[in-house]
Amino acid sequence: MLDSSHLLFPSRFPELKRRQLETIQVNLGYRCNLSCQHCHVDAGPNRTESMGRETVEQVIDFMRGFPVSSLDLTGGAPELNPHFYLLVEQARALDVRVIDRCNLTVLEEPDQAGLAEFLAENQVEVVASLPCYLEENVDGQRGKGTYESSIRGLKRLNALGYGKAGSGLELNLVYNPSGAYLPPPQERLEADYRVQLRDRFGIQFNRLYTLTNMPILRFGSLLQSQGEFDRYLDLLRGAFDENNLNNVMCLNQISVDWQGYLFDCDFNQMLDMPLAHAQQARTHISELVGEGLDGAAIKVAEHCYGCTAGQGSSCGGALNK
Numbered sequence: 001m002l003d004s005s006h007l008l009f010p011s012r013f014p015e016l017k018r019r020q021l022e023t024i025q026v027n028l029g030y031r032c033n034l035s036c037q038h039c040h041v042d043a044g045p046n047r048t049e050s051m052g053r054e055t056v057e058q059v060i061d062f063m064r065g066f067p068v069s070s071l072d073l074t075g076g077a078p079e080l081n082p083h084f085y086l087l088v089e090q091a092r093a094l095d096v097r098v099i100d101r102c103n104l105t106v107l108e109e110p111d112q113a114g115l116a117e118f119l120a121e122n123q124v125e126v127v128a129s130l131p132c133y134l135e136e137n138v139d140g141q142r143g144k145g146t147y148e149s150s151i152r153g154l155k156r157l158n159a160l161g162y163g164k165a166g167s168g169l170e171l172n173l174v175y176n177p178s179g180a181y182l183p184p185p186q187e188r189l190e191a192d193y194r195v196q197l198r199d200r201f202g203i204q205f206n207r208l209y210t211l212t213n214m215p216i217l218r219f220g221s222l223l224q225s226q227g228e229f230d231r232y233l234d235l236l237r238g239a240f241d242e243n244n245l246n247n248v249m250c251l252n253q254i255s256v257d258w259q260g261y262l263f264d265c266d267f268n269q270m271l272d273m274p275l276a277h278a279q280q281a282r283t284h285i286s287e288l289v290g291e292g293l294d295g296a297a298i299k300v301a302e303h304c305y306g307c308t309a310g311q312g313s314s315c316g317g318a319l320n321k
């Protein structure tokens with residue numbers, strides 16, 4: 001894989017400062033049952049990094065001491081971490097909203113037979129990646145057979161009440177472009193997804209989130225190998241909208257890596273740009289007091305234009321909806 005991190009510096013991206021912490025996003029490890037082309041984590045079946053029990057308990061302790069409103073679980077496939085179930089149950093017991101970033105195909109893994117039911121019982125919000133409503137594009141990006149598996153997963157979640165009005169079980173889908181271009185307008189694409197998935201499969205969902213591909217790790221390497229890296233970065237810079245600066249997700253969120261170290265966001269985690277706190281090179285979740293982060297400088301570089309281009313992009317989709 002070609003390293004693109006050195007191409008993100010120096011940067012003239014505007015300064016950002018932290019506000020009140022609301023969401024803790026935890027990366028439970030880089031193991032995944034898929035190896036998608038656009039993956040900014042470089043996750044896959046052979047990765048062994050996985051958050052251990054002690055660190056999971058430190059995350060739970062942090063939530064006991066500091067009232068975050070949301071716990072956002074990501075990976076790899078977060079469900080493949082053996083402590084996923086414990087973390088979800090403990091967070092729900094603390095009345096913290098839990099989000100599972102689910103690739104849908106993991107619901108069919110042999111050791112995940114009761115996963116969908118567990119998510120429903122614990123009222124976990126499912127944010128499910130489905131990069132297109134067409135089979136050819138999904139299989140091209142994620143691997144053969146992933147589209148059909150994802151459709152079966154969505155039907156199973158619907159059968160449990162997910163995505164249905166009044167159920168309280170939220171099912172949101174995630175789209176990302178299959179190449180070096182910006183996502184189309186979120187609302188328009190959401191309407192297309194709704195019609196396509198309903199008419200062809202009877203599938204319902206709540207919202208569609210459009211995400212911009214980040215020029216880092218696997219996607220950054222792909223861009224370099226195609227000679228497209230500079231053009232893509234120029235596209236992101238050229239589409240900068242300063243209104244998005246007020247809504248980028250790092251303002252109210254921290255990202256925790258599988259070893260418990262803190263970052264301003266998942267992208268900075270992948271670039272090994274640790275959160276600046278109390279003049280330490282790195283801060284561990286066990287050392288953090290939530291209020292202490294207010295006003296702290298956020299580490300930025302050229303990839304940040306991926307969050308501010310056009311309609312903006314975050315784990316909750318477009319910023320300028």
Ligand code: SF4
Binds near residue numbers: 032041043076
């Ligand atoms: S994009 Fe998601 S599903 Fe695909 S390899 Fe990466 S973590 Fe796994």
Ligand code: SF4
Binds near residue numbers: 248251264265301303
């Ligand atoms: S890449 Fe991370 S640090 Fe940069 S603007 Fe986006 S969320 Fe903030």
